[in-house]
Amino acid sequence: MYGLLSLVIAFAGAGGAIAAVHGLVPPFGSLPRWGSGLIIGGLVGGAIGIGVWSGWRILGKNIKSDSTAIRILNGVFLGLVSTIIGGIILAAVELIFGGSIGARIAQGSILAGSLALGVRLGLVFDHPLFVLPSASAHIMRRACKNDSVLRKVLDTSVIIDGRIGDLLRTGFLEGEIIVPEFVLTELQGIADSSNSLRRRKGRRGLEVLRSLMQDDEVNIRVTNKDYPFVKEVDRKLIHLVKEEGGALITTDYNLNRVAQVEGVKILNINELANAVKPRFIPGEEIMVEVIDRGEEIGQGVGYLDDGTMVVVENGRRHIGRKIKATVKSTLQTEAGRMLFVEPAGETPRWER
Numbered sequence: 001m002y003g004l005l006s007l008v009i010a011f012a013g014a015g016g017a018i019a020a021v022h023g024l025v026p027p028f029g030s031l032p033r034w035g036s037g038l039i040i041g042g043l044v045g046g047a048i049g050i051g052v053w054s055g056w057r058i059l060g061k062n063i064k065s066d067s068t069a070i071r072i073l074n075g076v077f078l079g080l081v082s083t084i085i086g087g088i089i090l091a092a093v094e095l096i097f098g099g100s101i102g103a104r105i106a107q108g109s110i111l112a113g114s115l116a117l118g119v120r121l122g123l124v125f126d127h128p129l130f131v132l133p134s135a136s137a138h139i140m141r142r143a144c145k146n147d148s149v150l151r152k153v154l155d156t157s158v159i160i161d162g163r164i165g166d167l168l169r170t171g172f173l174e175g176e177i178i179v180p181e182f183v184l185t186e187l188q189g190i191a192d193s194s195n196s197l198r199r200r201k202g203r204r205g206l207e208v209l210r211s212l213m214q215d216d217e218v219n220i221r222v223t224n225k226d227y228p229f230v231k232e233v234d235r236k237l238i239h240l241v242k243e244e245g246g247a248l249i250t251t252d253y254n255l256n257r258v259a260q261v262e263g264v265k266i267l268n269i270n271e272l273a274n275a276v277k278p279r280f281i282p283g284e285e286i287m288v289e290v291i292d293r294g295e296e297i298g299q300g301v302g303y304l305d306d307g308t309m310v311v312v313e314n315g316r317r318h319i320g321r322k323i324k325a326t327v328k329s330t331l332q333t334e335a336g337r338m339l340f341v342e343p344a345g346e347t348p349r350w351e352r
Contacts, residue, residue: 013042075120150175150247151244152177152178152247152248152249152267153180153249154178155183155237155249156186156187157251157255159187159208160204161251161269162205164208164269165208165211167269167272168220169215175246176219176246177212177220178222178223178244180222180223180240181224181226182226182236183237186233187209190205191205223240227240234252234255237259238258246265247267248265248267249269250269251268251269251270273306282328283326284327285327286310286324286327287323288322288325289321290322291319294311298315298316299313299315299316300312300315300317302315308337308339311338311341312342313343323344326341326342326343327340328340
């Protein structure tokens with residue numbers, strides 16, 4: 001409260017002094033020009049002081065990210081530049097029209113308009129318009145650091161998937177893990193769904209996040225950055241990753257493709273899982289349990305511990321048993337890797 005009072009008094013005094021010295025306000029009744037200028041100028045200055053205080057409080061509440069701070073600095077910078085340009089125009093108006101009341105009003109309008117225009121233009125840019133040498137060196141060091149240890153942003157699909165918790169605890173992913181609040185909101189909506197399967201998935205995702213937040217070994221934080229002008233969560237994620245300069249962790253195929261088109265670095269958990277699956281070469285023997293029939297006559301189907309699908313030639317009669325099989329070939333698809341095998345020691349039916 002004392003800060004507001006001091007600011008209002010300072011602006012009121014400055015406004016009254018300027019109006020009285022320059023005679024900007026005509027006399028009212030028995031009041032001389034300087035008296036009316038002191039009163040009217042003081043009122044206008046006080047109102048401006050209240051406006052400045054209110055604007056500063058609003059900005060203070062909204063400065064929650066580096067991007068917002070950069071926009072404000074850009075606004076101040078362009079505001080100063082435009083004010084200097086406005087001052088040159090003021091001098092021209094003074095030379096052309098003299099010191100009439102109309103000229104004074106025009107000068108005030110030009111000054112206020114140029115300042116407002118510069119600030120408004122500065123708020124549009126989310127990248128620094130000027131960088132001091134020391135700040136430039138700091139930014140370069142930070143960029144080099146981020147090249148090796150990037151921030152990672154989690155999307156809803158990878159949280160629901162659940163594997164991200166185990167992956168982070170292994171220490172293979174370095175850097176800061178960021179969870180946007182709008183992802184938490186979407187996850188909460190899934191956890192409150194009337195569909196029992198979606199509800200269980202949402203609750204599992206919330207439980208994964210809770211355990212990660214309690215793990216001191218995991219560098220994770222929740223950010224309240226949002227983009228109200230963007231409705232889709234996927235688009236918000238792309239905006240956030242571009243702003244943070246990190247990578248997006250997801251299992252969403254469509255988001256993966258869109259983000260790649262946008263030039264966003266993607267870490268797909270499914271692609272990682274496929275990459276770390278064991279490699280098999282033709283002739284290698286494995287143990288597999290045949291659990292179902294295949295599409296072709298006589299085929300059986302089983303799965304390895306990592307989820308790899310195994311098609312067993314002549315394996316239908318082995319359903320329900322764990323057998324030794326010989327690898328014949330492999331097939332890599334977008335859904336994963338498939339193995340084609342035959343029971344060890346048996347002659348293929350096409351050679352009989």
